[in-house]
Amino acid sequence: MACSADIHDNTAEVRDNTVNIKDARVEFTTSIDRQNVQSGQAVPFTVVAQDVFLIEPSQVPPPDRAMVAGHFRFYFDSTESEPILITAQTNVMVTVPAGATPGDHKVICRVHKHDGTPTTATFELSVKVTAKVI
Numbered sequence: 001m002a003c004s005a006d007i008h009d010n011t012a013e014v015r016d017n018t019v020n021i022k023d024a025r026v027e028f029t030t031s032i033d034r035q036n037v038q039s040g041q042a043v044p045f046t047v048v049a050q051d052v053f054l055i056e057p058s059q060v061p062p063p064d065r066a067m068v069a070g071h072f073r074f075y076f077d078s079t080e081s082e083p084i085l086i087t088a089q090t091n092v093m094v095t096v097p098a099g100a101t102p103g104d105h106k107v108i109c110r111v112h113k114h115d116g117t118p119t120t121a122t123f124e125l126s127v128k129v130t131a132k133v134i
Contacts, residue, residue, distance in 0.1 A: 021068045024052040024111045024121040035128045039100040042093040043107070043127070047072060052111050052121070054088040061114055069114035077105050079122070100129045 028047040037043060049072070053065040061069035073083040074094050085094050094107060104126060111121035 021052055021070055021111070021113060021119060023050075024070065024119050025050045026052075026072065026109055026111050026121045027123045028109050028125065030125065034125060035130075037096055037127045037129050038132050039096050039129055040098045042095045045074075045092050045094055045107075045109075047090045047092065047109060049090070049111060049121070052119075054090070055114065056088045057086060057114065057116070066114065070111050070119070071114070072109050073112050073118075075108040075110070076100065077108075079108055079110055079118070096127070096129065102129050102131045104128055 026047065026049045028045045030043055030045050032043055051068070052070040053061060053068045054071060055061045055065075055069045057071050071086060071088040072092075073079075074085040074087075074092075075081055076084050076097050084097060085092060096105075105128070106124045106126050108122060108124040111119045113119060
């Protein structure tokens with residue numbers, strides 16, 4: 001929670017400093033048919049996160065937000081693989097890897113601290129990759 005006020009041309013800002021990135025939560029949705037996804041397809045996702053100050057990894061967070069600053073990393077099938085997207089944006093296009101085989105898979109979003117350290121905040125959606133019709 002944040003608020004600001006103009007008190008006789010002086011600006012005051014109050015922030016909720018009780019937020020703890022250890023309590024972060026994330027979930028995401030898509031508007032496409034998740035049972036009919038093709039390899040190489042860009043899939044739109046809308047992400048909602050709580051208890052994290054979203055900032056791109058290449059940017060420097062404000063000092064009062066540094067401890068709760070973070071971003072998203074998207075993975076295909078496993079968080080042990082390389083991320084397929086790293087961003088702080090909440091409306092994203094995630095591309096299914098070109099080599100994805102037909103069948104059941106999952107897209108995973110995990111919140112990472114600004115320094116890249118993973119948190120326990122993860123969410124996943126199942127997708128079914130279908131064969132391309134040529």
